[in-house]
Amino acid sequence: MKVLILTNLFPSPWLPHRAPFNRQQFTRLAALHEVEVIAGVGFRDWLRGRRGEPALEGIKVDYVVSWYLPVLLRRLHPAFWLASLLLQRGLRLRTSSYDCILASWAHPDGVGAAWVSRWLGIPLVVKVHGNDINVAAADPARGRQVSKAFGQCRRVVAVSRALAAKCRALGAERVDVIYNGVDTSLFAPSPADGRGQERDPRAPVILFVGNLLASKGCFDLLEAMPMLLERHPGARLVFAGSGSDRPRLGRRAASLAIASSVSFAGTIEHAGLAPLMRAASVVCLPSHSEGVPNVLLEAMACGTPVVATSVGGIPEVVPPHAGILVEPRQPAALADALGETIARRWDRDAIAAHGAGFRWSTNVEQLSATLLAAVVEHASARATGRRA
Template sequence: MARLRVLSLATLYPHGAAPNFGVFVARQMEAVMRSGAVDLTVINPLGLPPFPLDRHPRYRTVAALPEAETWHGVPVLRPRFRLLPAIGGRFNAGAVLRAVLPIARRLHAAAPFDLIDAQFFYPDGPAAVRLAADLGLPSSIKARGADIHHWGRARGTAGQVRAAGQAASGLLAVSAGLAEDMAGLGLPRERIALHRTGLDRTLFRPLDPAASRAALDLPAAGPVLATVGALIPRKGQVHVIEALARLPDATLVLAGAGPDEAALRRRAAEVDVAQRVRWLGAVPHDRLPLVLSAADVFVLPSASEGLANAWVEALACGTPVVTTPIPGAVELLTDPTWGRFAGRDAAEIAAAVTALLAAPPPREAVARAVAGFSWEANAAALVAHWATLAGR
């Protein structure tokens, strides 16, 4: 049987200026390519603002990226679309479609695609279903969390998300809880399939904690907490910092970058824990196992998630998790050995951490929480979903 030909839109995808940006999407697509079942082309539209905002160093770096390249074995096209930072989110799907449509028509005329895929619900989803309609193809949209919880409720984009979900041939959600949230927005529940994240099992595994601490220049004695993620209010790092004040012997390692950093540093100083917080910035993905293995507990008090890759990767390294009792976490952490739940509250977080530190679970037992996760399994399920929609 001929291989499926799939065109996938992914506005979050790593590139030379941001190699960690959407790395989980890239890992998935690399596994799809390794399967040999799909001729895959990824289109990663890059937003650039009008003059003079495009002169900012951040955007100059993006503008200098190649418009076509092979990224870790995956063909990636990077057309530009007009972006209005902070205020123009409602226009992004239309701008992406205008940038992608002529490319997709040309590629489809040369070698027809079987399906149009979107790796996020917004802005990728509305652009993908309109593109699929233009080419007469089925379409699939994947929901990951914030694309539903934010864009699915925001004024100016909620209607676009709902219309795209209703028009798509098939939908994917990373957790059952997210699927229910999608249905609550008016998306057809019978078309939503569960598609959990993957995991690089050769990379994310328990490493020697003492050696990991030494590699990161962390204290050899005393508990270490870690949190990984963008420094934004939704991830809740401020609550971990405040909890640290109740854990006098602990060190907190923060891996991530983002607009909340200055406020977080101020809060750490206000609660007198600044000297016990290590700021690592954006850590390369292949260095995260060191961070996670160095920690006694991984803490991520998110306001919302689909199924956080950081939870899965921490568990794979044998590090128990403290997080909020949101649906994806409740589905994952079904054994108290693997972690505890706490609200976005310093006292609750400190109590959950203290309970885990008092009776540390064996790392091998924690790692069993994600025994079924792999990028190979993730890719096989995705290819099967695409094949069904394409009538294969």
């Protein structure tokens, strides 16, 4: 098949570390089909200039500058995205004879892609990740737009059962649950770990990987640290990532008098995360909402236990033998879970085996089957005169 992917979630020279899960999935899909990615780059990122060249061998990628009104009138963002796409790449879209469209992220990407799908007369599949449904679609105006786009879809791909249920509530008729995968050539226990060997509980390292935002629970984690340090004075918290709340996090660590126990590693290359995860005592992700974050799958594949919040699809992928789940926005409970995780003796081989069970090969086979089903259903509908 010739597959067009429309998304803002893809690495670019302006955001080279963006969405490594989509990079991994789409490059593997390109080994099975002719895949072209048109990635939207927000105009503010574009104006800041290029920051690096992502490694994107084996896949055709083009970029469109996405113009929109920041913050205000979010319900108009799909129209801005569509206008940006058509003005910059409209002729190519019309003449390229794609078999189907895969839109990754429901709003604005999926909503705009629904219009492109109707214009080109080809089937649409929308892949949803988490906050595009948990947050964006929770807004009444944007939720109606997503619901209408789902009515245009042949299939919706959700990364968890919890997310799939929300998509069905929004009117999606056919939802396929496809969990993301793990690159086990990178994320695996190192031979030096040794079977059953534990990290030194006197100097435990708590690792956070992701965007430094309040919605990711970063401040909850900071608030938990003084309580944890009472029990484990040698504990150290490492934030790996970047985000708009980085300055505030630094100030809050100072005000809590824990700055010496907190470090900010900045954005780390994807391959460079594996050694950090292997060295950590625990990987913590206390998000307020999620789909299924790859950071947890990758940490478990390294044999590292996790502490996370019981939101979205996280309970579906973190069994009791691999970590501890807590309610969001509960720093005291988070501190207790971190302390228990540090003190407990974990079977790291069993954790690694569980994490390695999330295979990209399985993921891409399932995604390919979903896309093919959408094309077949669309052709059948056109042949019988039903909704095309």
